Amino acid sequence: MPSDKTPNTKDAAPPAGQTSLSQHTSKVRDFFSIPAPVKTLFDKAPVLTYPPNDLPQRAPKPARIPSLYVFISKEDAAAGRPSYNPSCLKWQTFLNFAHINHRLMPSSNHASPSGALPFLLPPSKNPQEAPTPITSNKLVKYVEEQGKTVEESSSMRYEAYQSLIDHRIRDAWLYTLYLEPLNFSAVAYHLYVSPNSSNPLVRASISHQLRSAAEAELLKHTAIIDTDDLYSEADKAFEALSILLGANSWFFGTAEPTLFDASIFAYTQLLLDDELGWQEKKLCRALRRRANLVQHRERLLVRYFGGL
Amino acid sequence: MASNNDSGVTLLESLRNPDNKRLEEKVKELREREEAHNAKAAQRLKDLIASNSTLPVTISSIRLIGQGSQHTRRSFLDRLFNPILSVNRDVPYTLSEALQEAGSAADKLRRFEIYHDVSMFIDKPEPTDPSSTPTDINIFLSARERGRINLKTGTDIGNVEGSAYGNLLWRNIFGGAESLSLNASKGTRTHSSYQAVFDTPIASDPDKRLTIDALASSTSKPWASHEEVLKGAGLKYSWAAKGGSSHQLSYSGVWRQITNLAAGASPTVRTDAGDSVKSSISHTWTSDHRDNPLLPSRGYLLKTVSEIAGWGPLRGDVGFWKSEIETNAAVPIPIPGIKGDSGVSFSTGLRAGMLYPLPVGFSGAPLPSRVNDRFQLGGPTDIRGFNIGGLGPRDGNDGVGGDIYAAFASNLLFPFPRVGKDTPLRFQLFANGGRLLALKDKGGNTSQSVYSTIATLADGLPSLAAGVGVVYAHPIARFELNFSLPLVVRRGEDARKGLQFGVGINFL
Numbered sequence: 001m002p003s004d005k006t007p008n009t010k011d012a013a014p015p016a017g018q019t020s021l022s023q024h025t026s027k028v029r030d031f032f033s034i035p036a037p038v039k040t041l042f043d044k045a046p047v048l049t050y051p052p053n054d055l056p057q058r059a060p061k062p063a064r065i066p067s068l069y070v071f072i073s074k075e076d077a078a079a080g081r082p083s084y085n086p087s088c089l090k091w092q093t094f095l096n097f098a099h100i101n102h103r104l105m106p107s108s109n110h111a112s113p114s115g116a117l118p119f120l121l122p123p124s125k126n127p128q129e130a131p132t133p134i135t136s137n138k139l140v141k142y143v144e145e146q147g148k149t150v151e152e153s154s155s156m157r158y159e160a161y162q163s164l165i166d167h168r169i170r171d172a173w174l175y176t177l178y179l180e181p182l183n184f185s186a187v188a189y190h191l192y193v194s195p196n197s198s199n200p201l202v203r204a205s206i207s208h209q210l211r212s213a214a215e216a217e218l219l220k221h222t223a224i225i226d227t228d229d230l231y232s233e234a235d236k237a238f239e240a241l242s243i244l245l246g247a248n249s250w251f252f253g254t255a256e257p258t259l260f261d262a263s264i265f266a267y268t269q270l271l272l273d274d275e276l277g278w279q280e281k282k283l284c285r286a287l288r289r290r291a292n293l294v295q296h297r298e299r300l301l302v303r304y305f306g307g308l
Numbered sequence: 309m310a311s312n313n314d315s316g317v318t319l320l321e322s323l324r325n326p327d328n329k330r331l332e333e334k335v336k337e338l339r340e341r342e343e344a345h346n347a348k349a350a351q352r353l354k355d356l357i358a359s360n361s362t363l364p365v366t367i368s369s370i371r372l373i374g375q376g377s378q379h380t381r382r383s384f385l386d387r388l389f390n391p392i393l394s395v396n397r398d399v400p401y402t403l404s405e406a407l408q409e410a411g412s413a414a415d416k417l418r419r420f421e422i423y424h425d426v427s428m429f430i431d432k433p434e435p436t437d438p439s440s441t442p443t444d445i446n447i448f449l450s451a452r453e454r455g456r457i458n459l460k461t462g463t464d465i466g467n468v469e470g471s472a473y474g475n476l477l478w479r480n481i482f483g484g485a486e487s488l489s490l491n492a493s494k495g496t497r498t499h500s501s502y503q504a505v506f507d508t509p510i511a512s513d514p515d516k517r518l519t520i521d522a523l524a525s526s527t528s529k530p531w532a533s534h535e536e537v538l539k540g541a542g543l544k545y546s547w548a549a550k551g552g553s554s555h556q557l558s559y560s561g562v563w564r565q566i567t568n569l570a571a572g573a574s575p576t577v578r579t580d581a582g583d584s585v586k587s588s589i590s591h592t593w594t595s596d597h598r599d600n601p602l603l604p605s606r607g608y609l610l611k612t613v614s615e616i617a618g619w620g621p622l623r624g625d626v627g628f629w630k631s632e633i634e635t636n637a638a639v640p641i642p643i644p645g646i647k648g649d650s651g652v653s654f655s656t657g658l659r660a661g662m663l664y665p666l667p668v669g670f671s672g673a674p675l676p677s678r679v680n681d682r683f684q685l686g687g688p689t690d691i692r693g694f695n696i697g698g699l700g701p702r703d704g705n706d707g708v709g710g711d712i713y714a715a716f717a718s719n720l721l722f723p724f725p726r727v728g729k730d731t732p733l734r735f736q737l738f739a740n741g742g743r744l745l746a747l748k749d750k751g752g753n754t755s756q757s758v759y760s761t762i763a764t765l766a767d768g769l770p771s772l773a774a775g776v777g778v779v780y781a782h783p784i785a786r787f788e789l790n791f792s793l794p795l796v797v798r799r800g801e802d803a804r805k806g807l808q809f810g811v812g813i814n815f816l
Contacts (some may be wrong), residue, residue, distance in 0.1 A: 042805050045793040050768055053701040053798040056708060056746035058677035059576035069578065110567040111581035121575060128800060130574040130704030198668070199585040199626050202563050
């Protein structure tokens with residue numbers, strides 16, 4: 001609807017035309033505006049308002065603390081144990097570093113606004129409005145906003161070492177978990193396939209999707225998947241990280257653990273966790289050879305996850 | 309020269325513009341004569357049959373005279389016609405009985421939808437034929453098979469939904485009225501849908517049908533901030549029962565995915581996001597005695613739907629027993645001073661449903677319901693004056709559904725002045741309402757939680773809305789434009805004040 005306050009730039013326009021236009025617009029507005037008697041009627045409705053209906057049984061109980069949606073079993077979530085997914089575990093550990101009290105919600109990628117876990121759902125302030133989820137890339141900012149701090153390393157080499165974890169170790173992890181057939185059926189299947197459905201067809205379809213997604217991810221960087229190369233690159237990465245850690249408690253010699261410690265812990269915890277039942281242990285053995293990395297994992301487990 | 313030219317022009321003119329009036333009159337006259345002839349013939353036949361209705365006859369043969377290519381199997385037709393041949397009957401026919409039987413067989417043939425038109429003739433065999441008896445009659449059916457392949461594309465507009473579709477129908481595949489229908493559509497709400505349906509009559513009976521279908525679709529459910537992706541297959545058997553009711557028994561297995569959540573999705577929907585398989589058997593019974601399902605002025609509808617999922621050998625990921633009952637009744641209201649049907653009618657509908665959680669398999673704890681199994685209530689086609697999914701438990705902006713519901717609607721319909729009662733246009737006054745509740749948590753005692761939730765249905769007034777509107781019953785769908793006001797609501801329920809537009813087939 002054109003506003004009649006629009007300044008008339010064309011002086012030549014006859015004033016009569018302008019009046020008829022403004023008359024016309026006001027008529028249009030009158031047509032769309034609610035007549036007074038109807039408005040009083042509208043204001044009266046609804047006549048009676050009862051308290052809200054209860055939510056279904058599966059609905060999460062309202063909480064005062066934020067909820068972190070991760071890949072985890074129900075029992076482990078209740079006990080606050082580590083997630084079995086590296087990126088979930090990284091941010092779960094990070095929140096523990098920041099002493100942000102949260103509850104863990106077992107979930108799947110379908111629940112996430114970004115298509116990948118984890119994400120954090122802050123407590124609801126208003127029952128009429130769902131809180132906006134916070135994806136992992138905004139968690140550092142969220143922690144700052146909450147007035148908590150996690151130490152940050154200012155090292156120049158930080159990025160270089162971070163890329164070792166994000167590429168070399170992650171690629172070897174993807175291969176060893178999804179593409180080593182023994183590990184896939186012994187580990188990945190129980191973690192990522194069977195919790196979704198009991199139906200064999202659906203399980204077969206999800207298995208196929210997972211394996212081809214992992215393969216596609218690996219083929220992003222190379223033309224062919226060379227197993228020996230993947231493992232030896234990961235071995236070199238562990239060696240470099242082991243030298244970097246040296247005799248320090250935390251990487252880069254910080255007083256408190258940083259996000260970098262969380263990112264490496266996300267892999268070392270899972271590779272050293274015997275309960276997962278690894279069958280093909282090449283990657284696990286490469287890690288076990290670095291005693292200070294093993295101790296680093298144990299130190300974090302004791303301090304932030306209440307021991308083994 | 310000039311006159312020659314003139315006459316040439318008039319001739320051309322008259323050729324170009326023939327005397328329309330005279331031509332029309334001629335056609336009309338011809339038509340009238342034909343109609344009169346037909347009527348006379350029909351009357352004569354009627355008289356003849358009436359005066360001979362008790363004449364004993366035997367049906368010695370039934371012959372189907374097809375035109376064009378014939379794909380229909382002999383064995384399929386034999387099953388239809390053999391039972392009425394006199395050879396296969398102990399009791400002799402009278403003429404009227406024989407005609408009735410033959411007529412109903414012709415009617416069945418029509419209902420398979422493989423022929424364009426079926427017409428019936430009766431003849432007496434030549435008396436000189438040594439194999440015939442004097443009471444013998446022969447029945448001839450003339451029918452033309454319809455095209456076997458039918459390709460159709462188009463667009464549909466419904467309740468806040470626009471879509472485009474393509475449909476391929478393959479009729480009479482094996483010559484027994486089997487059909488295969490492939491359907492693909494894309495729309496604003498149903499993002500994509502692909503469906504294949506194979507349908508076949510059983511024992512040449514159009515009332516007994518077996519259907520196998522496969523489906524893949526993805527549908528947006530904005531009232532609960534998600535998209536549901538389905539992949540499944542099913543088997544249905546439907547049959548007609550005495551008294552005009554129909555049954556349908558079906559098995560379906562569906563892989564459902566709740567995915568692509570909106571940014572504002574509630575924690576309840578987020579918890580239910582992901583995969584689940586429903587394996588269920590359901591039964592639907594319908595008894596529809598309304599004069600017009602889209603705009604009933606008299607008669608009633610009774611419908612029940614029962615579904616069992618997950619329990620025992622069914623497996624899957626969800627377990628429940630679901631029952632729904634739907635009734636709808638209409639009565640015409642006589643207006644003093646108006647002779648015959650006044651066109652004013654009162655209709656009322658009642659629906660109720662319950663979801664009873666069951667364990668999956670043979671043992672274990674009953675599983676609480678998920679958002680895609682729970683009932684939704686509200687919207688222009690059930691409880692007017694509320695948005696879709698607007699009634700019942702709500703988390704944030706999401707209608708998360710409930711396990712138990714009851715809903716009613718009453719409509720008073722008036723014909724438009726001047727337009728009259730014979731048009732499908734009505735003015736309506738309505739009041740509708742209901743309650744939708746989630747099962748209470750009674751520490752795992754399912755029956756107790758169901759009973760106490762049912763008791764809660766009567767707590768206070770139901771959520772209510774009333775209003776006025778215009779109804780237009782198009783032959784394929786009913787359109788309503790209503791002005792409504794909510795009267796009673798629960799906090800959080802999504803009521804709608806003012807105008808609301810609804811399109812649908814099944815209105816409460």
